[in-house]
Amino acid sequence: MKIAAIEAIPYSIPYRHPLHFASGSVHEADHVLVRVHTDDGVVGTADTPPRPYTYGETQKSIVAVMQDVFAPQLVGLDVFDREKIQAVMARTIHNQTAKGAVDIAVWDVIGKTLGQPVTKLLGGYTDSLRVSHMLGFKPAKELLALALEFRETYGINTFKLKTGRRPLNLDIEAAKVLREGLGEDAELYMDANRGWTANEAAEVLRRTADLGLQFLEEPDDAREVLGRRRLVTNSPIPIAADESAANLGEAAREILTGGANLLSIKTARSGFTEAAKIVGMAEGMGIDVYIGNQIDTQVGTVASVVFGAAFAHTAKRAAELSNYLDMTDDLLAQPLAITGGRIHVPEGPGAGTDVDEDKLAHYRTD
Known part of the structure; x- marks a missing residue:
C-alpha cells in the first residue's frame, strides 16, 4: 500500500477563552489538517498546530512544506516503511509539527488497514x-x-x-x-x-x-x-x-x-x-x-x-x-x-482522528 497524495488543509476556529503565557498567546486555532491518501483509498488524518514563537512554523509554512517538499518525496513510498518515511523527512531540518502530523496520519492508515486501534x-x-x-x-x-x-x-x-x-x-x-x-x-x-x-x-x-x-x-x-x-x-x-x-x-x-x-x-x-x-x-x-x-x-x-x-x-x-x-x-x-x-481511548481501528466533513468545510480557509 503506497502513499498516493498528501493533503494540507488550513483552517481556523476561534477560542472562547484565549490562553496567555510567557512566550505568546493564542486566540484562534489557525491549524492545518493533514491527510495521507493511499492508492487503496485509505485516508489517515492528523492535526498540525503552528507555533511560530516556539518552533518557527506558521500555517502557511506548514502547507508549503507539505505541498512542495514532503509530498513529492513521500508519494510512492509504502506506508508500512515508517523508518524510510522518517529518514526522508529528516533530510528537511526543523518543521517539527509538520513531520509529526505526517507520521500520525501514516499510523492512522496502518491501524485502519490492519483493523486495529493504533494504541x-x-x-x-x-x-x-x-x-x-x-x-x-x-x-x-x-x-x-x-x-x-x-x-x-x-x-x-x-x-x-x-x-x-x-x-x-x-x-x-x-x-x-x-x-x-x-x-x-x-x-x-x-x-x-x-x-x-x-x-x-x-x-x-x-x-x-x-x-x-x-x-x-x-x-x-x-x-x-x-x-x-x-x-x-x-x-x-x-x-x-x-x-x-x-x-x-x-x-x-x-x-x-x-x-x-x-x-x-x-x-x-x-x-x-x-x-x-x-x-x-x-x-x-x-x-x-x-x-x-x-x-x-x-x-x-x-x-x-x-x-x-x-x-x-x-x-x-x-x-x-x-x-x-x-x-x-x-x-x-x-x-x-x-x-x-x-x-x-476511542474504540475502533486507526488513531481516532476522523473529522466531521461539514465542520471542516465550514472552517477551512483555503
Whole structure:
C-alpha cells in the first residue's frame, strides 16, 4: 500500500477563552489538517498546530512544506516503511509539527488497514489517561475559580500553572492561592515558557518550596547553559524540558548534559514514531515523562490520548488533554469526553482522528 497524495488543509476556529503565557498567546486555532491518501483509498488524518514563537512554523509554512517538499518525496513510498518515511523527512531540518502530523496520519492508515486501534499497535497499556488542565495568565482568584469549576465539572484535580511573569509575585501569589483553595490533594506544577532567568526561577522555587509543587517546566531559556545546569542541580523538584527537547536528539542532550531531569512528550511535534523513541530512551535512563499539550484541538488531543495510553511510562502522570475546551468548536467526528478526570481511548481501528466533513468545510480557509 503506497502513499498516493498528501493533503494540507488550513483552517481556523476561534477560542472562547484565549490562553496567555510567557512566550505568546493564542486566540484562534489557525491549524492545518493533514491527510495521507493511499492508492487503496485509505485516508489517515492528523492535526498540525503552528507555533511560530516556539518552533518557527506558521500555517502557511506548514502547507508549503507539505505541498512542495514532503509530498513529492513521500508519494510512492509504502506506508508500512515508517523508518524510510522518517529518514526522508529528516533530510528537511526543523518543521517539527509538520513531520509529526505526517507520521500520525501514516499510523492512522496502518491501524485502519490492519483493523486495529493504533494504541494497541504501539503498546496497548491502558484504556484511559488522567487529565491535567493548563491555567493561563489571569489574576489569582480567577485562576482558582476556574480550577474549581474544572474539578467540579470534569473531575480534574491536576493543574499546570502558566508562569514566567514579572514581577515574580504575580506567579508566586497564584501558586499559593491555588494550593490553599484546592487543598493538599490537588497536583500542581508550573510552566514558565522560558520567561524567567535561572536566578529568577531559583527565587520562585525558594518562595514556593512549601506548596508541594510537582515540577517546573522550562523555567528559563535552555541556552542559558550554566544557569540552567545550576538550577537543575539545586532544585528540590524536577526541572522539565519541553521547548528545549522537541526531538530525540535534543531530549538526549538536555538529559545527558544536566539541562533537565524530566521530559515533556508532545505527539504534535514528534509524531508517534519519534515520541516512542524518546519514551524508550527516558525509561532506560530512569527519567520520568508526561504528555504535554500543544494547545491542541480534539483531533490533536485524541492523538495524545492514543499515544499516552499505549505505554506504562507515559501513563504514570496526568496528561495535558483538556485545553480544547476553550475552543468554540472542533473538527473531531466523535467528540471527546472527560469523565471522572479521565479521557478514554476511542474504540475502533486507526488513531481516532476522523473529522466531521461539514465542520471542516465550514472552517477551512483555503
